[in-house]
Amino acid sequence: MRSPPSSAASPASAGFPIGYFEFVAMMAATMALQALAVDAMLPALGLIAEDLGVSDPNRRQLVVGVFLVAAGIGSLLPGPLSDRFGRRRVLLVCFGGYIAMALGCAAAPSFEMLIALRVAQALASAGLSVLPAAVIRDRHAGDAMARILSTVSMIFMIAPMVAPTLGQSVLLFAGWRAIFGLLALLGLIIGGWIALRLPETLDATHRQPIRPGVIARNMVAAATHRRSAGYVVGGSLTFAALLGYINTSEQLVAEHFGAGAMFPLLFGATALMMSSASFLNARIVERFGARRVSQSALLLYLVFSCVQYVQAQSPHETLWQFMPVIALNACMLGFIGANFSSIALQPFAGTAGAASSVQAFLRMVIAASLGIIIGQSYDNTARPLAIAFVACGVGALALVLFSEKGRLFTRREPAAPRGPRHGTAS
Structure with missing residues (x-):
């Protein structure tokens, strides 16, 4: 079977035993498990709150919010471990944690216990969202890597499209606890696929020792590299606005704007816009460059955010005014996310795990x-969300300008990939 085409594949890609399409689908499915753990819960939040005695309507958002925060904190560990022990072994451990904690959530007797188990699930499975990027970086570089990440993102975006409908479908036949059972089953299926088919992608010469000082130096280098830092934090801000929307979407779209049973379909349509943008990005990024494409999308994102803010000032804003603009902003994120990630990860070939x-x-x-803060500021109108989109767009643009030293729309490649800072580990 042929390997993914790339002019910048690493030596680890030689003789790769699985084909391009299987590789992309495998990485996308791995990342999608984290998205399913978030979005499949949305239709069930009201039932969870009712069943577990939660009276504050904004408090139910924590089922989603704490998972995301804990997943971020947990992201610090799997990358360095995979730099030492290999991507495949660490991925399989993360699958085990995801499955076990999903089953624990299904049996949670109280809201507090559910929240604690959601934190544990996110911490244990953080590698599912971290390591696919490191696996891809092991085999690709530059705009070719951006193309692969965009293709993975395109497939990955199917998860937000189908997740609320999937959760709603489960609720037709069983309670909210069955959603966690379904997550565990999907984790078992995809984890088995990884175990059977994915070989190790980490080049033996890039293996790192587990030394706190070395790991800290590699991480500090990845966090403070000027050409990377603005894209990492800038991408975080645009993602924060999206998470603010996700946290409030059930209350804002289903309740305030009165979408009701149409909510999963509208939510899925927004995700479809992101997936379509990722598909288009994968087709054009090698021609125009990740910088030009993502920076153009960021400027449009800011324009649409301003339109959203103007509309939100009217007390008579309707669902059909709100949804097209939020969908257009989601579309821009399809051009921003993978490209920003690719640009940020490019300088770190030898320490891709720690950098990722x-x-x-x-x-x-x-x-x-920030997504939790945006969600908790919900006041039965679209105004807090609109303000957040504008503020995050302005902040992201300023950070990109910082990384690019005030210049936009260049197509320069970063300096030669930086190898391990300490030499080769045995």
Whole structure:
């Protein structure tokens, strides 16, 4: 079977035993498990709150919010471990944690216990969202890596499209606890696929020792590299606005705007816009460059955010005014997310695991924490969300300008990939 086409594949890709399409689908399915753990819960939040005696309507958002924050914190560990022990072994451990904690959530006797188990599930399975990027970086570089990440993102976006409908479908036949049982089953299926088919992608010469000082130096280098830092934190801000929307979507779209049973379909349509944008990005990014594409999308994101803010000032804003603009902003995120991640990870060939971990940590903790703040500011109108989109767009643009030293729309490649800072580990 042929390996993924790339002019910048690493030596680890030689003789790779699985084909391009299987590889992309495998990485996307791995990342999708984390998205399913978030979005499949949305239709069940009201039932969870009612069943477990939660009276504050905003408090039910914590089922989603704490998972995202904990996943960000947990992102610090799997990357360095995979730099030492290999991507495959650490991935399989994360699958085991995901499955076990999903079953625990299904049996949670109280809301407090459910929240604690959600934190444990996110911490134990954080590698599912971190390590696919490191696996891809092991085999690709530059705009070719951005293309692969965009293709993975395109498939990955199917999860937000189908997850609320999947959760709603489960509720037709069983209670909310069955959703966690389904997550455990999906984790078992995808984890088995990884165990049977994915070989190790980490080049033996890039293996790192488990030394706190070495790990800290590699992570600090990844977090403070100027050409990376603005893209990591800037991408976190745009993602934070999206998470603010996800946290409030059931209350805002289903209740305030009166979408009711149409909510899963509208939520899925928004995700479809992101998936379509990721598909288009995968087709054009090698032609125009990740910087030009993502920076153009960021400027449009800011324009649409301003339109959203103007509309939100009217007390008569309707569902059909709100949804097209939020969908357009989601579309721009399809061009921003994978490209920002690719640009940020490019300088770290020798320490891709540690770099992917610290960048995922920053991205998720910043985005999830701000997403919770945005969600908790919900006041039965779309105004707090609109303000958040504008503020996050302005902040992201400023950070990109910082990384690019005030210049936009260049197509320069970063300096030669940086190898391990300490030499080769045995």
